[in-house]
Amino acid sequence: MESHPDTADILGDEMIISQAEGDKYWVVFQHAEGAAIKPLVAPLKVDSTTGHFSFHLPDEMASWGEFHGTITEEDELIGIFDNGYSVKLPRKASFWQ
16 A cells, blocks of 8 residues: 555555464455555465465455465565456555554
8 A cells, every 4th residue: 555645545455464373364455546445354265385375355345256366486465356456565564554
């Protein structure tokens, strides 16, 4: 996510992946087009062999379908939702920090 320099609109996406309850993973996803939507939390399915992961967004963004992604050797989170929306995020501190 970033703030537009001229309008101060918030644009982009943010994903935070965390581990909880042993081997279970969760994702916090937030999307913005002018203003940020509420953060959405979803269980993350991880393939320990390939490192690929997927999740479904709850609530108002469920229509985006499933997200399929991975972390590259360059430490970028890349992937795509079933609706065709693609994500490429470098590892960095949260926009909100």
